[in-house]
Amino acid sequence: MTVLENFYKGDKRALSKIISYIEDRREGYRELLGKLYSKSGNAIRIGVTGPPGAGKSTLVNALLHRFLKEKKKVGVIAVDPSSPFTGGALLGDRVRMNEFPLDGDIYFRSMATRGASGGLAASTNNVLVALDAFGFDVTIVETVGVGQVELDIIDACDSVVVALVPDSGDAVQTMKAGLMEIADVFVVNKADRPNSDRIVTDLRTALEFKAHDENTWMIPVIPTVAVEKKNIEELYNKIFEHIAFIKANKQYEAHRRLQIEKKIIAILRSRFEKEFVSNLSEIVNLDNIIEEISLGNTNPYTVGKELYEKFHKL
Amino acid sequence: MDKKIRVLLAKPGLDGHDRGIKVIAAALRDAGMEVIYTGLRQTPQMIVDAAIQEDVDAIGVSILSGAHMTLFPAILDVLKEKNASDIILFGGGIIPDDDKAELEKMGVAKVFTPGAPTEEAISFLRDAMKSKKSDENIM
Ligand SMILES: Nc1nc2c(ncn2[C@@H]2O[C@H](COP(=O)(O)OP(=O)(O)O)[C@@H](O)[C@H]2O)c(=O)[nH]1
Numbered sequence: 001m002t003v004l005e006n007f008y009k010g011d012k013r014a015l016s017k018i019i020s021y022i023e024d025r026r027e028g029y030r031e032l033l034g035k036l037y038s039k040s041g042n043a044i045r046i047g048v049t050g051p052p053g054a055g056k057s058t059l060v061n062a063l064l065h066r067f068l069k070e071k072k073k074v075g076v077i078a079v080d081p082s083s084p085f086t087g088g089a090l091l092g093d094r095v096r097m098n099e100f101p102l103d104g105d106i107y108f109r110s111m112a113t114r115g116a117s118g119g120l121a122a123s124t125n126n127v128l129v130a131l132d133a134f135g136f137d138v139t140i141v142e143t144v145g146v147g148q149v150e151l152d153i154i155d156a157c158d159s160v161v162v163a164l165v166p167d168s169g170d171a172v173q174t175m176k177a178g179l180m181e182i183a184d185v186f187v188v189n190k191a192d193r194p195n196s197d198r199i200v201t202d203l204r205t206a207l208e209f210k211a212h213d214e215n216t217w218m219i220p221v222i223p224t225v226a227v228e229k230k231n232i233e234e235l236y237n238k239i240f241e242h243i244a245f246i247k248a249n250k251q252y253e254a255h256r257r258l259q260i261e262k263k264i265i266a267i268l269r270s271r272f273e274k275e276f277v278s279n280l281s282e283i284v285n286l287d288n289i290i291e292e293i294s295l296g297n298t299n300p301y302t303v304g305k306e307l308y309e310k311f312h313k314l
Numbered sequence: 315m316d317k318k319i320r321v322l323l324a325k326p327g328l329d330g331h332d333r334g335i336k337v338i339a340a341a342l343r344d345a346g347m348e349v350i351y352t353g354l355r356q357t358p359q360m361i362v363d364a365a366i367q368e369d370v371d372a373i374g375v376s377i378l379s380g381a382h383m384t385l386f387p388a389i390l391d392v393l394k395e396k397n398a399s400d401i402i403l404f405g406g407g408i409i410p411d412d413d414k415a416e417l418e419k420m421g422v423a424k425v426f427t428p429g430a431p432t433e434e435a436i437s438f439l440r441d442a443m444k445s446k447k448s449d450e451n452i453m
Protein backbone atom coordinates (compact mmCIF):
# COMPACT_ATOMS: atom_id res chain seq x y z
CA MET A 1 0.00 0.00 0.00
CA THR A 2 1.54 3.32 -1.00
CA VAL A 3 0.92 6.60 0.77
CA LEU A 4 -0.86 7.89 -2.34
CA GLU A 5 -3.24 4.92 -2.34
CA ASN A 6 -4.13 5.67 1.27
CA PHE A 7 -4.52 9.31 0.33
CA TYR A 8 -7.10 8.39 -2.29
CA LYS A 9 -8.95 6.36 0.33
CA GLY A 10 -9.33 9.50 2.41
CA ASP A 11 -6.65 8.81 5.02
CA LYS A 12 -5.67 12.12 6.66
CA ARG A 13 -2.32 10.79 7.84
CA ALA A 14 -1.48 10.01 4.21
CA LEU A 15 -2.58 13.52 3.22
CA SER A 16 -0.22 14.98 5.82
CA LYS A 17 2.66 12.92 4.49
CA ILE A 18 1.92 13.87 0.91
CA ILE A 19 1.95 17.54 1.93
CA SER A 20 5.37 17.16 3.57
CA TYR A 21 6.65 15.36 0.51
CA ILE A 22 5.56 18.25 -1.68
CA GLU A 23 6.85 20.87 0.77
CA ASP A 24 10.26 19.22 1.06
CA ARG A 25 10.32 18.79 -2.74
CA ARG A 26 11.54 15.25 -2.33
CA GLU A 27 12.55 13.05 -5.23
CA GLY A 28 9.68 12.74 -7.71
CA TYR A 29 7.44 15.40 -6.20
CA ARG A 30 6.65 16.86 -9.61
CA GLU A 31 5.39 13.53 -10.87
CA LEU A 32 3.28 13.24 -7.72
CA LEU A 33 1.83 16.72 -8.28
CA GLY A 34 1.01 15.80 -11.86
CA LYS A 35 -1.09 12.91 -10.61
CA LEU A 36 -2.79 15.01 -7.97
CA TYR A 37 -3.49 17.83 -10.40
CA SER A 38 -5.64 15.59 -12.57
CA LYS A 39 -7.96 15.06 -9.57
CA SER A 40 -8.08 18.72 -8.59
CA GLY A 41 -10.09 21.70 -9.76
CA ASN A 42 -13.24 21.25 -7.71
CA ALA A 43 -12.49 23.15 -4.52
CA ILE A 44 -13.47 26.76 -3.97
CA ARG A 45 -10.31 28.55 -2.87
CA ILE A 46 -10.53 31.38 -0.37
CA GLY A 47 -7.63 33.57 0.74
CA VAL A 48 -7.42 35.67 3.89
CA THR A 49 -4.81 38.39 4.09
CA GLY A 50 -4.14 41.55 6.07
CA PRO A 51 -1.68 43.00 8.56
CA PRO A 52 -0.38 40.98 11.51
CA GLY A 53 -2.75 40.91 14.44
CA ALA A 54 -5.76 41.99 12.34
CA GLY A 55 -7.49 38.82 13.41
CA LYS A 56 -7.01 36.64 10.32
CA SER A 57 -6.69 33.38 12.26
CA THR A 58 -9.62 34.29 14.49
CA LEU A 59 -11.71 35.09 11.40
CA VAL A 60 -10.76 31.83 9.72
CA ASN A 61 -11.71 29.99 12.90
CA ALA A 62 -15.10 31.70 12.94
CA LEU A 63 -15.62 30.90 9.24
CA LEU A 64 -14.72 27.26 9.87
CA HIS A 65 -17.49 26.99 12.46
CA ARG A 66 -19.85 28.39 9.84
CA PHE A 67 -18.67 25.84 7.27
CA LEU A 68 -19.17 23.02 9.77
CA LYS A 69 -22.89 23.87 9.90
CA GLU A 70 -22.98 23.40 6.16
CA LYS A 71 -21.19 20.06 6.49
CA LYS A 72 -18.61 21.34 4.03
CA LYS A 73 -15.17 19.79 4.11
CA VAL A 74 -12.52 22.48 4.45
CA GLY A 75 -8.73 22.30 4.20
CA VAL A 76 -6.86 25.21 5.74
CA ILE A 77 -3.29 26.39 5.31
CA ALA A 78 -1.84 29.09 7.54
CA VAL A 79 1.49 30.57 6.53
CA ASP A 80 4.07 32.05 8.89
CA PRO A 81 7.56 33.32 8.09
CA SER A 82 10.74 31.24 8.15
CA SER A 83 13.83 32.94 9.47
CA PRO A 84 16.03 33.86 6.50
CA PHE A 85 19.06 33.17 8.69
CA THR A 86 18.35 29.83 10.31
CA GLY A 87 15.49 28.48 8.21
CA GLY A 88 13.59 27.86 11.43
CA ALA A 89 10.03 29.01 12.02
CA LEU A 90 7.54 29.41 14.79
CA LEU A 91 4.09 28.54 13.51
CA GLY A 92 1.45 29.80 15.91
CA ASP A 93 -1.84 30.04 14.02
CA ARG A 94 -3.07 26.79 15.53
CA VAL A 95 -3.48 28.49 18.86
CA ARG A 96 -6.68 30.06 17.50
CA MET A 97 -8.05 26.92 15.86
CA ASN A 98 -7.00 23.71 17.48
CA GLU A 99 -10.45 22.51 18.32
CA PHE A 100 -11.23 20.59 15.16
CA PRO A 101 -10.73 16.82 15.48
CA LEU A 102 -8.81 14.83 12.89
CA ASP A 103 -11.82 12.69 12.01
CA GLY A 104 -14.03 15.74 11.37
CA ASP A 105 -14.54 17.89 8.29
CA ILE A 106 -11.76 20.41 8.94
CA TYR A 107 -8.10 19.83 8.21
CA PHE A 108 -5.54 22.41 9.25
CA ARG A 109 -1.91 22.65 8.27
CA SER A 110 0.73 25.25 9.15
CA MET A 111 3.36 26.15 6.57
CA ALA A 112 6.58 28.12 6.88
CA THR A 113 7.48 30.43 3.99
CA ARG A 114 10.84 28.67 3.36
CA GLY A 115 12.33 31.58 1.48
CA ALA A 116 9.30 32.86 -0.37
CA SER A 117 8.35 36.50 0.09
CA GLY A 118 4.96 37.07 -1.53
CA GLY A 119 2.88 36.21 1.52
CA LEU A 120 2.62 32.50 0.83
CA ALA A 121 5.09 29.66 1.31
CA ALA A 122 7.20 28.41 -1.57
CA SER A 123 4.89 25.41 -1.95
CA THR A 124 1.49 26.72 -0.88
CA ASN A 125 0.13 26.57 -4.39
CA ASN A 126 1.22 22.96 -4.74
CA VAL A 127 -0.18 21.99 -1.36
CA LEU A 128 -3.51 23.51 -2.40
CA VAL A 129 -3.54 21.10 -5.33
CA ALA A 130 -3.12 18.23 -2.86
CA LEU A 131 -5.97 19.48 -0.65
CA ASP A 132 -8.18 19.91 -3.70
CA ALA A 133 -7.35 16.41 -4.94
CA PHE A 134 -8.06 14.98 -1.49
CA GLY A 135 -11.63 16.16 -1.91
CA PHE A 136 -12.09 19.25 0.21
CA ASP A 137 -15.02 21.39 -0.92
CA VAL A 138 -13.24 24.53 0.14
CA THR A 139 -9.65 25.53 0.82
CA ILE A 140 -8.67 28.53 2.89
CA VAL A 141 -5.22 30.11 2.96
CA GLU A 142 -4.15 32.57 5.62
CA THR A 143 -1.15 34.60 4.43
CA VAL A 144 1.82 35.65 6.51
CA GLY A 145 0.48 39.18 6.90
CA VAL A 146 3.64 41.19 7.13
CA GLY A 147 1.93 44.43 6.29
CA GLN A 148 2.92 44.88 2.69
CA VAL A 149 0.68 43.61 -0.09
CA GLU A 150 0.90 39.91 -0.49
CA LEU A 151 0.26 39.41 -4.16
CA ASP A 152 0.85 35.66 -4.34
CA ILE A 153 -2.58 35.05 -2.93
CA ILE A 154 -4.23 36.23 -6.14
CA ASP A 155 -2.68 33.32 -7.98
CA ALA A 156 -3.75 30.77 -5.41
CA CYS A 157 -7.37 31.74 -4.72
CA ASP A 158 -10.75 32.46 -6.26
CA SER A 159 -11.83 34.94 -3.63
CA VAL A 160 -9.62 37.09 -1.41
CA VAL A 161 -10.70 38.52 1.93
CA VAL A 162 -8.62 41.45 3.15
CA ALA A 163 -8.89 41.99 6.89
CA LEU A 164 -8.21 45.42 8.35
CA VAL A 165 -8.76 46.85 11.82
CA PRO A 166 -9.95 50.30 12.96
CA ASP A 167 -6.37 51.45 13.48
CA SER A 168 -5.09 50.16 10.12
CA GLY A 169 -5.04 53.72 8.82
CA ASP A 170 -7.41 55.47 6.47
CA ALA A 171 -8.77 54.49 3.09
CA VAL A 172 -6.15 56.48 1.22
CA GLN A 173 -3.40 54.45 2.81
CA THR A 174 -5.24 51.25 2.01
CA MET A 175 -5.52 52.33 -1.58
CA LYS A 176 -1.86 53.24 -1.76
CA ALA A 177 -0.94 49.91 -0.26
CA GLY A 178 -2.63 48.26 -3.25
CA LEU A 179 -5.12 46.38 -1.09
CA MET A 180 -8.03 47.65 -3.20
CA GLU A 181 -6.57 45.70 -6.11
CA ILE A 182 -6.43 42.37 -4.35
CA ALA A 183 -9.56 42.47 -2.17
CA ASP A 184 -12.79 40.80 -3.25
CA VAL A 185 -14.23 41.34 0.21
CA PHE A 186 -13.03 43.81 2.83
CA VAL A 187 -13.42 43.03 6.48
CA VAL A 188 -13.01 45.63 9.19
CA ASN A 189 -12.40 43.34 12.12
CA LYS A 190 -12.38 44.36 15.79
CA ALA A 191 -15.50 46.42 15.14
CA ASP A 192 -15.94 46.38 18.91
CA ARG A 193 -13.20 49.00 19.04
CA PRO A 194 -13.80 52.75 18.82
CA ASN A 195 -13.69 54.42 15.39
CA SER A 196 -14.50 51.28 13.46
CA ASP A 197 -17.48 53.04 11.81
CA ARG A 198 -15.20 55.66 10.39
CA ILE A 199 -12.90 53.30 8.50
CA VAL A 200 -15.92 51.33 7.24
CA THR A 201 -17.54 54.47 5.78
CA ASP A 202 -14.21 55.69 4.52
CA LEU A 203 -13.49 52.47 2.66
CA ARG A 204 -16.99 52.31 1.20
CA THR A 205 -16.67 55.85 -0.12
CA ALA A 206 -13.26 55.17 -1.63
CA LEU A 207 -14.55 51.99 -3.30
CA GLU A 208 -17.44 53.87 -4.89
CA PHE A 209 -14.93 56.00 -6.72
CA LYS A 210 -13.38 53.02 -8.40
CA ALA A 211 -14.32 52.73 -12.06
CA HIS A 212 -17.04 50.14 -12.52
CA ASP A 213 -19.62 48.78 -14.91
CA GLU A 214 -22.06 45.85 -14.73
CA ASN A 215 -19.18 43.38 -14.96
CA THR A 216 -17.43 44.81 -11.94
CA TRP A 217 -17.89 43.12 -8.61
CA MET A 218 -18.68 45.78 -6.05
CA ILE A 219 -16.30 45.06 -3.18
CA PRO A 220 -18.26 44.96 0.07
CA VAL A 221 -16.92 46.23 3.39
CA ILE A 222 -18.02 44.11 6.33
CA PRO A 223 -17.46 45.03 9.96
CA THR A 224 -16.87 41.94 12.12
CA VAL A 225 -15.98 41.00 15.66
CA ALA A 226 -14.20 37.75 14.99
CA VAL A 227 -13.63 36.83 18.66
CA GLU A 228 -17.37 36.93 19.21
CA LYS A 229 -18.13 35.41 15.79
CA LYS A 230 -20.16 38.55 15.08
CA ASN A 231 -21.30 39.24 11.50
CA ILE A 232 -19.54 36.13 10.22
CA GLU A 233 -22.77 35.15 8.49
CA GLU A 234 -22.56 38.30 6.37
CA LEU A 235 -18.93 37.59 5.51
CA TYR A 236 -19.74 34.00 4.61
CA ASN A 237 -22.58 35.11 2.35
CA LYS A 238 -20.52 37.78 0.61
CA ILE A 239 -17.72 35.35 -0.18
CA PHE A 240 -20.18 33.05 -1.88
CA GLU A 241 -21.94 35.93 -3.61
CA HIS A 242 -18.57 36.89 -5.04
CA ILE A 243 -17.90 33.36 -6.24
CA ALA A 244 -21.37 33.19 -7.83
CA PHE A 245 -20.80 36.58 -9.47
CA ILE A 246 -17.49 35.66 -11.09
CA LYS A 247 -18.83 32.31 -12.18
CA ALA A 248 -21.81 33.97 -13.84
CA ASN A 249 -19.78 36.46 -15.86
CA LYS A 250 -16.97 34.03 -16.77
CA GLN A 251 -14.32 35.82 -14.72
CA TYR A 252 -13.90 32.67 -12.67
CA GLU A 253 -12.91 30.66 -15.72
CA ALA A 254 -10.66 33.44 -17.06
CA HIS A 255 -8.95 33.83 -13.70
CA ARG A 256 -8.27 30.10 -13.47
CA ARG A 257 -6.82 30.06 -16.99
CA LEU A 258 -4.54 32.94 -16.11
CA GLN A 259 -3.44 31.06 -13.00
CA ILE A 260 -2.55 28.03 -15.11
CA GLU A 261 -0.45 30.19 -17.41
CA LYS A 262 1.35 31.69 -14.43
CA LYS A 263 1.90 28.26 -12.98
CA ILE A 264 3.59 27.01 -16.15
CA ILE A 265 5.85 30.05 -16.15
CA ALA A 266 6.64 29.61 -12.46
CA ILE A 267 7.57 25.96 -12.99
CA LEU A 268 9.83 26.85 -15.91
CA ARG A 269 11.42 29.68 -14.00
CA SER A 270 12.16 27.52 -11.01
CA ARG A 271 13.60 24.71 -13.12
CA PHE A 272 15.87 27.03 -15.06
CA GLU A 273 16.91 28.73 -11.90
CA LYS A 274 17.62 25.44 -10.19
CA GLU A 275 19.44 23.82 -13.09
CA PHE A 276 21.51 26.75 -14.23
CA VAL A 277 21.67 29.66 -11.85
CA SER A 278 21.89 27.74 -8.57
CA ASN A 279 24.49 25.38 -9.98
CA LEU A 280 26.45 28.07 -11.73
CA SER A 281 29.59 27.40 -9.74
CA GLU A 282 29.49 23.74 -10.78
CA ILE A 283 29.24 24.57 -14.46
CA VAL A 284 31.84 27.34 -14.70
CA ASN A 285 34.70 28.56 -12.59
CA LEU A 286 33.21 31.72 -11.12
CA ASP A 287 36.36 32.73 -9.26
CA ASN A 288 38.31 32.86 -12.51
CA ILE A 289 35.60 34.86 -14.22
CA ILE A 290 35.44 37.36 -11.36
CA GLU A 291 39.20 37.65 -11.43
CA GLU A 292 39.11 38.39 -15.17
CA ILE A 293 36.47 41.05 -14.60
CA SER A 294 38.47 42.71 -11.83
CA LEU A 295 41.52 42.73 -14.07
CA GLY A 296 39.48 44.62 -16.61
CA ASN A 297 39.70 41.86 -19.23
CA THR A 298 35.95 41.43 -19.49
CA ASN A 299 32.74 42.61 -17.81
CA PRO A 300 29.61 41.13 -16.20
CA TYR A 301 27.51 41.93 -19.28
CA THR A 302 29.72 40.09 -21.71
CA VAL A 303 30.09 37.20 -19.29
CA GLY A 304 26.32 37.06 -18.85
CA LYS A 305 25.84 36.88 -22.60
CA GLU A 306 28.48 34.18 -23.02
CA LEU A 307 27.10 32.06 -20.20
CA TYR A 308 23.59 32.42 -21.54
CA GLU A 309 24.71 31.21 -24.95
CA LYS A 310 26.58 28.35 -23.35
CA PHE A 311 23.47 27.23 -21.41
CA HIS A 312 21.39 27.59 -24.49
CA LYS A 313 23.43 24.87 -26.19
CA LEU A 314 23.26 22.47 -23.24
CA MET B 315 15.76 20.32 -0.33
CA ASP B 316 16.57 18.65 2.98
CA LYS B 317 13.85 17.30 5.13
CA LYS B 318 12.97 19.90 7.76
CA ILE B 319 12.62 18.83 11.34
CA ARG B 320 9.07 19.66 12.45
CA VAL B 321 8.14 19.67 16.10
CA LEU B 322 4.80 20.23 17.78
CA LEU B 323 4.92 21.87 21.20
CA ALA B 324 1.90 21.77 23.44
CA LYS B 325 0.84 22.27 27.01
CA PRO B 326 -1.56 19.59 28.13
CA GLY B 327 -3.44 19.79 31.39
CA LEU B 328 -4.66 22.73 33.32
CA ASP B 329 -1.64 24.67 34.50
CA GLY B 330 -1.17 27.91 32.64
CA HIS B 331 2.59 28.32 32.83
CA ASP B 332 3.84 28.54 29.28
CA ARG B 333 7.12 30.37 29.82
CA GLY B 334 9.25 27.25 29.68
CA ILE B 335 7.69 25.90 26.54
CA LYS B 336 8.02 29.25 24.80
CA VAL B 337 11.74 29.29 25.58
CA ILE B 338 12.10 25.82 24.05
CA ALA B 339 10.01 26.91 21.06
CA ALA B 340 12.33 29.84 20.37
CA ALA B 341 15.44 27.69 20.82
CA LEU B 342 14.26 25.00 18.42
CA ARG B 343 13.28 27.64 15.87
CA ASP B 344 16.71 29.25 16.16
CA ALA B 345 18.22 25.83 15.58
CA GLY B 346 16.48 25.79 12.19
CA MET B 347 13.46 23.67 13.06
CA GLU B 348 9.82 24.35 12.25
CA VAL B 349 7.95 24.59 15.52
CA ILE B 350 4.19 24.38 15.67
CA TYR B 351 2.87 25.82 18.90
CA THR B 352 -0.67 24.87 19.84
CA GLY B 353 -1.11 26.67 23.12
CA LEU B 354 -2.49 25.88 26.53
CA ARG B 355 -4.94 23.29 27.87
CA GLN B 356 -4.57 20.76 25.12
CA THR B 357 -6.04 17.30 25.58
CA PRO B 358 -4.00 14.25 24.46
CA GLN B 359 -6.49 13.82 21.63
CA MET B 360 -6.02 17.40 20.42
CA ILE B 361 -2.26 17.08 20.62
CA VAL B 362 -2.10 13.90 18.58
CA ASP B 363 -4.68 15.12 16.05
CA ALA B 364 -2.61 18.26 15.51
CA ALA B 365 0.64 16.29 15.30
CA ILE B 366 -0.79 14.09 12.56
CA GLN B 367 -2.12 17.01 10.53
CA GLU B 368 1.18 18.84 10.85
CA ASP B 369 3.14 15.66 10.06
CA VAL B 370 5.65 16.41 12.80
CA ASP B 371 8.61 14.26 13.67
CA ALA B 372 8.23 14.88 17.37
CA ILE B 373 5.82 16.11 20.00
CA GLY B 374 7.17 18.03 22.97
CA VAL B 375 5.01 18.71 26.00
CA SER B 376 5.57 20.60 29.19
CA ILE B 377 3.76 19.41 32.30
CA LEU B 378 4.08 21.31 35.52
CA SER B 379 0.76 20.32 37.08
CA GLY B 380 2.02 17.02 38.51
CA ALA B 381 -0.25 15.05 36.18
CA HIS B 382 2.66 13.69 34.11
CA MET B 383 1.98 10.05 35.05
CA THR B 384 -1.46 10.26 33.47
CA LEU B 385 -0.88 12.72 30.61
CA PHE B 386 2.23 11.12 29.05
CA PRO B 387 0.68 7.61 28.93
CA ALA B 388 -2.55 9.10 27.59
CA ILE B 389 -0.69 10.74 24.70
CA LEU B 390 1.20 7.50 23.99
CA ASP B 391 -2.12 5.63 23.93
CA VAL B 392 -3.71 8.00 21.44
CA LEU B 393 -0.58 7.84 19.27
CA LYS B 394 -0.82 4.06 19.25
CA GLU B 395 -4.53 4.07 18.59
CA LYS B 396 -3.99 6.33 15.56
CA ASN B 397 -1.10 4.29 14.23
CA ALA B 398 1.26 7.17 14.79
CA SER B 399 3.73 5.73 17.27
CA ASP B 400 6.58 6.68 14.96
CA ILE B 401 6.09 10.26 16.19
CA ILE B 402 8.59 10.79 18.99
CA LEU B 403 7.22 12.02 22.31
CA PHE B 404 9.42 14.02 24.64
CA GLY B 405 8.74 16.43 27.42
CA GLY B 406 9.76 18.28 30.48
CA GLY B 407 8.48 19.58 33.75
CA ILE B 408 8.83 18.99 37.43
CA ILE B 409 9.22 15.23 37.26
CA PRO B 410 10.90 13.06 39.92
CA ASP B 411 13.69 10.69 38.81
CA ASP B 412 11.64 7.55 39.48
CA ASP B 413 8.78 8.80 37.34
CA LYS B 414 11.21 9.88 34.65
CA ALA B 415 12.64 6.37 34.46
CA GLU B 416 9.19 4.82 34.34
CA LEU B 417 8.00 7.21 31.62
CA GLU B 418 11.05 6.51 29.48
CA LYS B 419 10.43 2.78 29.89
CA MET B 420 6.85 3.31 28.76
CA GLY B 421 7.90 4.89 25.50
CA VAL B 422 8.46 8.58 26.18
CA ALA B 423 11.68 9.13 24.24
CA LYS B 424 13.15 11.63 26.64
CA VAL B 425 12.15 13.51 29.77
CA PHE B 426 14.03 16.74 30.49
CA THR B 427 14.25 18.12 33.98
CA PRO B 428 13.78 21.83 34.66
CA GLY B 429 16.89 23.87 34.01
CA ALA B 430 18.21 21.48 31.36
CA PRO B 431 19.93 23.65 28.72
CA THR B 432 17.96 24.02 25.51
CA GLU B 433 20.95 22.64 23.58
CA GLU B 434 20.12 19.25 25.07
CA ALA B 435 16.71 19.24 23.46
CA ILE B 436 18.19 20.35 20.16
CA SER B 437 20.81 17.63 20.01
CA PHE B 438 18.35 15.04 21.28
CA LEU B 439 16.01 15.85 18.38
CA ARG B 440 18.77 15.92 15.78
CA ASP B 441 20.06 12.53 16.93
CA ALA B 442 16.59 11.05 17.06
CA MET B 443 16.00 12.22 13.50
CA LYS B 444 19.12 10.44 12.25
CA SER B 445 17.91 7.06 13.43
CA LYS B 446 14.41 7.70 12.13
CA LYS B 447 14.00 6.56 8.57
CA SER B 448 11.01 6.27 6.37
CA ASP B 449 10.63 3.13 4.30
CA GLU B 450 7.26 4.09 2.93
CA ASN B 451 6.51 4.20 -0.74
CA ILE B 452 4.89 7.45 -1.72
CA MET B 453 3.49 6.57 -5.14
N1 LIG C 1 -11.11 43.18 20.33
C1 LIG C 1 -11.02 42.25 19.39
N2 LIG C 1 -9.92 41.47 19.33
C2 LIG C 1 -9.84 40.53 18.36
C3 LIG C 1 -10.86 40.35 17.39
N3 LIG C 1 -10.47 39.38 16.55
C4 LIG C 1 -9.26 38.96 16.96
N4 LIG C 1 -8.87 39.64 18.05
C5 LIG C 1 -7.61 39.48 18.80
O1 LIG C 1 -6.54 39.96 18.02
C6 LIG C 1 -5.35 39.21 18.27
C7 LIG C 1 -4.74 38.71 16.99
O2 LIG C 1 -5.62 37.80 16.38
P1 LIG C 1 -5.12 36.75 15.29
O3 LIG C 1 -6.34 36.05 14.79
O4 LIG C 1 -4.03 35.91 15.81
O5 LIG C 1 -4.56 37.74 14.18
P2 LIG C 1 -3.68 37.40 12.85
O6 LIG C 1 -2.26 37.69 13.18
O7 LIG C 1 -4.19 38.37 11.82
O8 LIG C 1 -3.93 35.99 12.48
C8 LIG C 1 -5.77 38.09 19.22
O9 LIG C 1 -5.42 38.45 20.52
C9 LIG C 1 -7.27 38.02 19.04
O10 LIG C 1 -7.92 37.52 20.19
C10 LIG C 1 -12.03 41.19 17.49
O11 LIG C 1 -12.97 41.11 16.70
N5 LIG C 1 -12.05 42.11 18.49
Ligand SMILES: [Mg+2]
Pocket residue numbers: 056057058093142
Ligand atom coordinates in the same frame (compact mmCIF):
# COMPACT_ATOMS: atom_id res chain seq x y z
MG1 LIG D 1 -2.63 34.32 12.20
